[in-house]
Amino acid sequence: MITRRTMVAGVAGTLLVGDFLERGGQATAAEAAQPDLIALPDKKPLVKRTYRPPNYETPLADLRSQFTANDAFFVRYHLANIPEVDARTWRLRVGGESASSAQEWSLQDLQRGFEKVSIAAINQCSGNRRGLFTPRVPGVQWENGAIGNATWTGVRLRDVLQKAGVAPNALEVVFDGADTPLLPGTPDFVKSLPIERALDENTLIAFEMNGRPLPHWNGAPARLVVPGWTATYWVKHLTDVRVVPTAFDGFWMKSAYRVPTNAFPGARFQSQERPDTTPITEILVNSLVTSHISGAQLARGKSTALRGWAWDNGAGIAKVEVSQDGGRTWKAATLDRDLGRFAWRGFTWPIDTTRPGAVSVAVRATSRSGLQQAEKLTPNPSGYHHNLIQTLQLVVV
Amino acid sequence: MRSAALPLALASCVLAAGTAFAGEETIRLKDGAGRDVTAARCSSCHSLDYIDMVAPAMNRAAWEKSVRKMIDAFGAPVDEQDASRIVDYLTEQYSAGAATK
Numbered sequence: 001m002i003t004r005r006t007m008v009a010g011v012a013g014t015l016l017v018g019d020f021l022e023r024g025g026q027a028t029a030a031e032a033a034q035p036d037l038i039a040l041p042d043k044k045p046l047v048k049r050t051y052r053p054p055n056y057e058t059p060l061a062d063l064r065s066q067f068t069a070n071d072a073f074f075v076r077y078h079l080a081n082i083p084e085v086d087a088r089t090w091r092l093r094v095g096g097e098s099a100s101s102a103q104e105w106s107l108q109d110l111q112r113g114f115e116k117v118s119i120a121a122i123n124q125c126s127g128n129r130r131g132l133f134t135p136r137v138p139g140v141q142w143e144n145g146a147i148g149n150a151t152w153t154g155v156r157l158r159d160v161l162q163k164a165g166v167a168p169n170a171l172e173v174v175f176d177g178a179d180t181p182l183l184p185g186t187p188d189f190v191k192s193l194p195i196e197r198a199l200d201e202n203t204l205i206a207f208e209m210n211g212r213p214l215p216h217w218n219g220a221p222a223r224l225v226v227p228g229w230t231a232t233y234w235v236k237h238l239t240d241v242r243v244v245p246t247a248f249d250g251f252w253m254k255s256a257y258r259v260p261t262n263a264f265p266g267a268r269f270q271s272q273e274r275p276d277t278t279p280i281t282e283i284l285v286n287s288l289v290t291s292h293i294s295g296a297q298l299a300r301g302k303s304t305a306l307r308g309w310a311w312d313n314g315a316g317i318a319k320v321e322v323s324q325d326g327g328r329t330w331k332a333a334t335l336d337r338d339l340g341r342f343a344w345r346g347f348t349w350p351i352d353t354t355r356p357g358a359v360s361v362a363v364r365a366t367s368r369s370g371l372q373q374a375e376k377l378t379p380n381p382s383g384y385h386h387n388l389i390q391t392l393q394l395v396v397v
Numbered sequence: 398m399r400s401a402a403l404p405l406a407l408a409s410c411v412l413a414a415g416t417a418f419a420g421e422e423t424i425r426l427k428d429g430a431g432r433d434v435t436a437a438r439c440s441s442c443h444s445l446d447y448i449d450m451v452a453p454a455m456n457r458a459a460w461e462k463s464v465r466k467m468i469d470a471f472g473a474p475v476d477e478q479d480a481s482r483i484v485d486y487l488t489e490q491y492s493a494g495a496a497t498k
Contacts, residue, residue, distance in 0.1 A: 038420060051421035051444035080418075080443065136454035136493070138463065182442050185472015251470060 035059075040217055044071045049140050053077035054217070057145030063309070064290045066339060066346070067120075067210055068148030075217040076125050076146060076231065078189050078252075081180045085237050087213070087221035092160075092205070096174065096242030100165025107207060107221055113163075114155035119202060121227035121342035122149045122311050123234060126257055126280050129386035137383035144288055149309070149344045152225040154206035158199045161243060166199070169245040171271050173198035175224055178237035187251035191233055193226065194269055195243070202227045202314075202342065205238060227342035228282050228314035229267075230384075232257045247271040253279065259380050265371055266313060282313035285373055286387040287320060287347070287365040294392045298359070304351045306333075306392075309344035310365035318370075320347040323362040327375075327389075330364060353396045362391040418444065431486025438475050438483060442467075452491040460487040 037045035037059065046056035054075050062072035087107050095102030105113070124147040131141030140146075161173065172192040180188055197203060204225040207214060214220040219236025226233045232252075247253075258277040266282030273279075287310035298304050310317045316338070321330035336346030351359065366372045373389045421444035426432050439445060455463070464484050467473040475483065489495065 048420075048446075049450060050446050051424075052418040053443065054418060138451045138454045138459060141450050141454075181471075183472050183474070185474075186442065187470070255470065 040075060042071065042215060043075070043217060044069075046072065046075070047143075047145060049142065053080040053082070055140050057142055058148055059145060060290060060293065063145060063148070063288065064307075067150055070150075070209055070212055070215050070218070073123075073148045073150065073209070073215070073218055074125065074146050076140075077179060077236075079179050079181045079186065081182055083178050083180075083237070084216060085178050085221055090221050090239075092222065092238060092241065094160060094164045094241045096244050098167040098170035098243040098245045099161070100167060103164050105160070110155050110160070110205065110207070110222070114159045116153065117156060117204065118151050118153040118208075119204065119225070119227055119342060120149065120151045120340040121202075121225065121314075122147060122283070122344050123225075123231050124283055124311075126230040126232050126384045127382065129388075130383035132386055132388075133377065133379075133383045137381065139383055146231075147288075149311075149339070150209045151211065152204055152206040153208035153211070154204040154222065154225065156201060157203045157205055157224070157241075158201060160205060160241070161198065164243070166195070166243055167245070170195045170243045171245050172243075172248050174240075174242040174244055174248045174250075175233075175235040175238060176240040177219070177223075177235045178239050189235075189252055190248070190250045191235055192244075192248040192250075192253055192272070193229075193233060194267075194271060197226065197229070197267070198243075228312075230257075230280055230283055232280065257382070257384075259382070259384055260378075263378050263380065264385055280384050283311065284385050284387040285312035285315075285317075285365050285367040285371045286310070287363050287373065287390065289361075289363055289390055289392060292392055292394060294394070296392075296394050298351065298353050298394055298396045300353055300356050300396050302353055304353055306349040306351050306361060306363070308347060308363065310347055311344040312365070312367040312369075312371065314342045315367045315369040315371075316341040317345040318366045318368045320345075320349075320363065320365045322349045323364070324352070324360060326360060327362055333363075351394070356396050359394040359396055360391060361394060362389050364389045421446065424449075427490045429486055429490050431482040432490075434479050435483045435486045438473065438479060439467075442471065442473065448487065448491050452495065453493050455487070456492050457484065457488040460484050460492070463487075 036048040038048040039045045049055040056075040058072050058074045092105045128142050128146035130139050131143050174192045176190045205222050206225040207222045222238050224235045257280050259280050261278045269279045269281050289308040291307040310320045320333045322333050323330045333347040333349040364373050373387050377388050424445045426436050461484050464480050468475050
């Protein structure tokens with residue numbers, strides 16, 4: 001393991017490309033933290049949140065490419081017993097009370113037996129930016145990097161389920177992976193999806209990420225890919241798929257990853273819904289500036305572009321707007337090429353650097369379904385769905 | 398298969414020793430009454446950096462809730478006496494506004 005403890009100045013140093021002069025003194029509270037950049041085996045140094053189970057987020061500098069590199073992609077686990085799964089002996093078991101048969105597939109069986117499909121999609125942790133909530137909420141204190149964009153390649157879950165046979169009474173599909181708890185009393189990480197989402201043509205059992213076999217820390221040899229839904233459903237090291245006629249009542253469905261009922265837009269998960277809480281489902285419209293951080297100084301008269309990404313649940317991004325007057329007026333940024341409706345969409349905005357002094361830049365994304373980033377966050381106990389309009393304070397000198 | 402037949406305390410020590418991830422051995426909790434029992438019990442299942450990470454979000458009520466969750470939902474083998482020592486220690490050393498060292 002490579003360990004590199006770095007002061008924030010050092011981290012910012014990696015961001016000093018192109019238009020940056022030197023970093024201003026007014027770092028925000030979140031940036032004032034001193035992240036540990038540490039490399040897991042086969043990963044480059046990432047921002048370590050916790051060692052065990054391993055939780056590492058992608059530094060901003062590695063979020064600038066259209067597709068996030070496999071060795072920079074964030075890592076998130078709930079349980080610390082994470083076996084290295086041998087792809088040659090790995091088997092996927094498919095069955096359950098509402099399946100007509102029980103079947104078992106090797107990786108080669110899957111690759112040979114079904115149509116191979118690819119989809120570009122962001123993978124975002126439900127709690128991405130939890131550490132930016134005020135007041136603070138417990139949980140892994142992610143900042144902006146529990147997200148990445150990748151091309152996922154595998155087979156449709158639907159095709160595999162149909163081979164096993166789906167009974168008319170099927171209500172949910174339950175997914176388990178090879179990672180397990182350390183203590184007998186700790187609930188295994190098992191998730192379920194509504195049957196209609198499991199049968200959606202975009203839901204995959206993926207074995208490749210950006211054209212390479214899945215990295216161990218991102219779920220090798222195969223993981224679930226649920227474009228548009230938060231990463232809690234993207235079960236890693238997938239081993240068991242069960243089609244069931246009743247609501248699955250495991251801890252990670254009935255007690256965790258829930259939000260207040262009717263508080264957020266997005267697909268409903270009706271079989272798991274209760275009057276007070278309901279499972280988190282789809283990703284909210286959001287954006288991230290990757291070219292600059294708050295406090296950056298810009299050279300007067302030198303052309304400078306603000307760049308970043310906008311994304312949502314797969315409706316697609318309609319527009320990204322920028323305000324330089326505290327939100328009174330908004331002007332459209334230029335959108336980059338569309339990489340697919342589940343992928344993130346790049347945007348570019350030229351910053352006016354003709355006059356010296358403070359520049360406030362706010363960025364707001366709007367989806368094709370008309371949803372817009374939040375001016376004010378909806379508080380929720382677990383700190384999910386942070387999609388506040390981002391405002392950067394820059395200085396032209 | 399896990400060693401459920403062993404006495405739980407021993408089992409958790411064995412498991413923790415076998416599963417510590419490189420790097421976490423450098424973490425040292427702040428000095429104070431209850432530090433050792435906190436380190437021993439909590440590290441059965443997770444590295445101790447969780448504690449410092451969430452401290453800005455915590456107070457006594459939040460630590461009580463967190464420790465109860467570890468025992469009731471996650472099956473942590475912690476008796477009531479230790480649970481109360483752990484909550485006292487975490488409240489004293491790792492709450493929002495607690496003195497930083």
